Amino acid sequence: MATSTVIYDAPARAGVNIHQFYSLDIKGNPAATLADIYEFEGAHGIGEPTKYTIRFTHPRHDLSRGEFLNRIGTLVIQPPPRDRWSQPEDARRVQGVVTGFALKDTHRDQSLYEIVLESRLALLRQAPKCRFFLDMTVREIIEQILREHAFNKIFAGFEFTLHRTYRKRSFVMQWGEDDLAFITRLCRRSGIWFVCEAGERCERVRFGDDYAHYRRDPERLTVAYRPRSGLESSGLESVSALQMTARTLPETYTVRTFSTEAQLSEPIEAISPIREDRTTYGDAYTWGTPNQSQDEANEEAQLRREVALAEQIEYRGECDMLDLTAGSILKLSNRALPDAKHGLLVVRMVCRASRKQAYHVTFDAIPSDRQYRLPLKTETWPKIHGVITGTIASSGGWKDPYLDGQGEYIVHLHLDRDTRMPGLRSCPMRLAKPFAGPNQTGFHFGLVEGTVVGVSFLWGCVDLPFISHVLHTAQHTDPIISGVPWGTRNTLRTRSNNTLEMDDRDGREHIKLATEHGKTQLNLGHTVDRDQKPRGEGFELRTDNRGHVRAGGGILISADRQEKARGEQTDMRSATNQFQLTQAHAQGLAEAAAVAKAEIADLRAENAWLKDELAGLKKSVIALSAPAGIGLATPDRVMVSAGKDVSVATSSRFNVNAIRHVAIAAGEVLSLFANRMGIRLFAARGKVRIQAQSDAMELVARQNMQLSSAAGTLTANAANGVVLSGGGTAYVKVQGDNVEIGGAGRLILKIVEIQKEGPGALSLPLPKFDQSNVTNDERFILSDDVTGRPMKNKPYKIQLADGRIVEGITSAKGETSLTPNDIAQGIKLMLSKNNNGARANG
Numbered sequence: 001m002a003t004s005t006v007i008y009d010a011p012a013r014a015g016v017n018i019h020q021f022y023s024l025d026i027k028g029n030p031a032a033t034l035a036d037i038y039e040f041e042g043a044h045g046i047g048e049p050t051k052y053t054i055r056f057t058h059p060r061h062d063l064s065r066g067e068f069l070n071r072i073g074t075l076v077i078q079p080p081p082r083d084r085w086s087q088p089e090d091a092r093r094v095q096g097v098v099t100g101f102a103l104k105d106t107h108r109d110q111s112l113y114e115i116v117l118e119s120r121l122a123l124l125r126q127a128p129k130c131r132f133f134l135d136m137t138v139r140e141i142i143e144q145i146l147r148e149h150a151f152n153k154i155f156a157g158f159e160f161t162l163h164r165t166y167r168k169r170s171f172v173m174q175w176g177e178d179d180l181a182f183i184t185r186l187c188r189r190s191g192i193w194f195v196c197e198a199g200e201r202c203e204r205v206r207f208g209d210d211y212a213h214y215r216r217d218p219e220r221l222t223v224a225y226r227p228r229s230g231l232e233s234s235g236l237e238s239v240s241a242l243q244m245t246a247r248t249l250p251e252t253y254t255v256r257t258f259s260t261e262a263q264l265s266e267p268i269e270a271i272s273p274i275r276e277d278r279t280t281y282g283d284a285y286t287w288g289t290p291n292q293s294q295d296e297a298n299e300e301a302q303l304r305r306e307v308a309l310a311e312q313i314e315y316r317g318e319c320d321m322l323d324l325t326a327g328s329i330l331k332l333s334n335r336a337l338p339d340a341k342h343g344l345l346v347v348r349m350v351c352r353a354s355r356k357q358a359y360h361v362t363f364d365a366i367p368s369d370r371q372y373r374l375p376l377k378t379e380t381w382p383k384i385h386g387v388i389t390g391t392i393a394s395s396g397g398w399k400d401p402y403l404d405g406q407g408e409y410i411v412h413l414h415l416d417r418d419t420r421m422p423g424l425r426s427c428p429m430r431l432a433k434p435f436a437g438p439n440q441t442g443f444h445f446g447l448v449e450g451t452v453v454g455v456s457f458l459w460g461c462v463d464l465p466f467i468s469h470v471l472h473t474a475q476h477t478d479p480i481i482s483g484v485p486w487g488t489r490n491t492l493r494t495r496s497n498n499t500l501e502m503d504d505r506d507g508r509e510h511i512k513l514a515t516e517h518g519k520t521q522l523n524l525g526h527t528v529d530r531d532q533k534p535r536g537e538g539f540e541l542r543t544d545n546r547g548h549v550r551a552g553g554g555i556l557i558s559a560d561r562q563e564k565a566r567g568e569q570t571d572m573r574s575a576t577n578q579f580q581l582t583q584a585h586a587q588g589l590a591e592a593a594a595v596a597k598a599e600i601a602d603l604r605a606e607n608a609w610l611k612d613e614l615a616g617l618k619k620s621v622i623a624l625s626a627p628a629g630i631g632l633a634t635p636d637r638v639m640v641s642a643g644k645d646v647s648v649a650t651s652s653r654f655n656v657n658a659i660r661h662v663a664i665a666a667g668e669v670l671s672l673f674a675n676r677m678g679i680r681l682f683a684a685r686g687k688v689r690i691q692a693q694s695d696a697m698e699l700v701a702r703q704n705m706q707l708s709s710a711a712g713t714l715t716a717n718a719a720n721g722v723v724l725s726g727g728g729t730a731y732v733k734v735q736g737d738n739v740e741i742g743g744a745g746r747l748i749l750k751i752v753e754i755q756k757e758g759p760g761a762l763s764l765p766l767p768k769f770d771q772s773n774v775t776n777d778e779r780f781i782l783s784d785d786v787t788g789r790p791m792k793n794k795p796y797k798i799q800l801a802d803g804r805i806v807e808g809i810t811s812a813k814g815e816t817s818l819t820p821n822d823i824a825q826g827i828k829l830m831l832s833k834n835n836n837g838a839r840a841n842g
Helices: 030-034 120-126 138-148 179-190 294-312 573-595 603-617
Strands: 021-026 036-045 051-058 072-078 092-106 111-118 128-136 156-161 169-178 193-197 203-208 222-225 238-246 252-257 268-273 283-287 313-319 329-332 344-354 360-367 388-393 410-413 452-457 465-471 489-493 499-503 510-515 520-525 534-536 539-542 555-558 622-625 722-725 731-735 738-742 781-784 795-799 805-809 828-830 838-841
Touching (some): 021 030, 021 036, 051 092, 072 111, 111 120, 128 138, 138 156, 138 179, 138 203, 169 179, 252 294, 268 294, 573 603, 573 622
Parallel strands (some): 222 238, 222 329, 252 283, 555 622
Antiparallel strands (some): 021 072, 036 051, 036 344, 051 111, 092 111, 193 203, 252 268, 313 360, 329 344, 344 360, 388 410, 388 452, 452 465, 489 499, 499 510, 510 520, 520 539, 731 738, 795 805, 795 828
């Protein structure tokens, strides 16, 4: 150990003007024992690694950097004994790692070297990174980093003595910072401080956040204040100079931010005031702090207030105290400080010593009754004003978008080199969209695993990432590439080829909305096929599967021109005019039919329906209109069903053609009326049958009537006789076995011969009608023939057409008890004599 001149008869422990014993201990380097300390300067501060720059002389001229750099070293300071007979005090040790080595000068007998001995924490400057941490507290992050750098109680250790609890943060980014800068920023942001201290076996880093964690040693750290006064020296450690500076502070500290994850949609604001201090003025307002809740905002405002208070009053002094280190409380035994009644917290000290100068310390301090907080220095915090890239991730094997309950994604950031579980590669990130709003307003296009995205950061804060956009790559190219026609198109296409496509070429403008399922498409404008060959113009709605058109308020399908989309959507004037025209024609025919005693359509109800329901789609109707006609075609059947009337009106012909049969059935009356040209019934083959199966038949003509058979016999046959009359009194009556000829005029026979023979007979078959098998669920009502009122509770007998007798008593409504299967044709009503004047109504 190299020594300098020592005064052994000092009355007390070494003080000013007394040189100390200094030596170097470099692990694994025996040559360090020959180092003679020439001078050194050391810095020890809260929130920074210890750093000592040491110059020494050595008899060797060829010391190499490999003998020193990255080696664990110790600067040993051995105070001399109080006198010749006293034992020396324990040596003070400054532990660390040699981070610098230099040859400064060389002489014949020795060379001058310089090394830098720093806390192992300084090595963390050699590890700049881009990385992030998920769902961890600040303490957990710092512990992980320190363990990665061998803070394992062998090379170095660490200790946390924290008073407050710290919540987990969903995402904390280290952006281009070395590990030391990152740890320091985390401490600044959370209100934690740290100091590097000598440990029993190795150095350690101690983390704290409260007054209780300051180093207190009243015996060693309580000294007198003795300003310099010429040659006077007591030989005792003391403070020789002390200065104080103070400044005004804002009265309140306000933070305000906005979080998409907060329960309320309003900005978050918190205020922390300085109370009972008349030296404050104003409001320090900060916008855009990275707080996600009201509690975090309150903590942020309080932290900013505490940081300001820690910087409000600052002391700077000089002393020769060997045990004074950063984080220690210094007390003056003979001096009261108005703003530091409980002592001074040393936040930084610089010590110097050399062969020419005794051990000397300059220090910075604050009142020890204040919470120390590292300066925020927010201007040094990294910001990302651009974007970084990443890939949408999932828990593995997801073909669909992997979303959480908030619609957020997991992104594998390309900067990440840490090993993580699938599905936990980042915090959930929201996708920025050009449109959003309350009540799930907005749109969403799902991002699947493997999609490359750009990640931005709110206000540039590295801890607030969000997905700002999506990128195509050389592997997954843009859906629109150069060339014709693709280069002129605008497209939105999903992974299953669901497509919205638009083309803006002159004369070929089109929009296509399509899905691969059933090849369902809506084509608007100029339509082409996959080979770009024209398919048509206008619009096309098609599918290989089922198609459905449903509108609860009515549908208008019209081919009437409406130029440039001008006019109302429900403009039906063309259809209405056509309906009115045909209805007018139908009204004329109805009047003519009424004169002829034919059945007529209920045109009044039809006109009311057209006006009150169809026109303007006032009700849930379907209206079809086309100026050049409407066609229906199918190789199968067409069915028209109506709960009420079916009306067909035409201003020209109405044609019905059937290759096989035409069947017309009416539940009540079938009426055919021709106003001008008559009615023609022709059968090219087969019989023409006209029957009135339960009533009479009338054939009446105003002019001549002709009954003839071109190649057969004309037969007139009637069960009750045949009567021929020619307009006067003459007649021929054939009834039963008799023929009667009569008249008031003459009987003229113009024949060659009359033959009279014996009786003859000709029996012709009479037609038989099958009983109609129609279910009748009507009930017959007995009513008085005079008053027309139903006859209540009257006995009756009804004989049906098949001879059966139905008996009973009418109900309170006069109803009989005919069952639904009874046939109500050809009935006979039989009542007792006291019920004369009754009739049956069905």
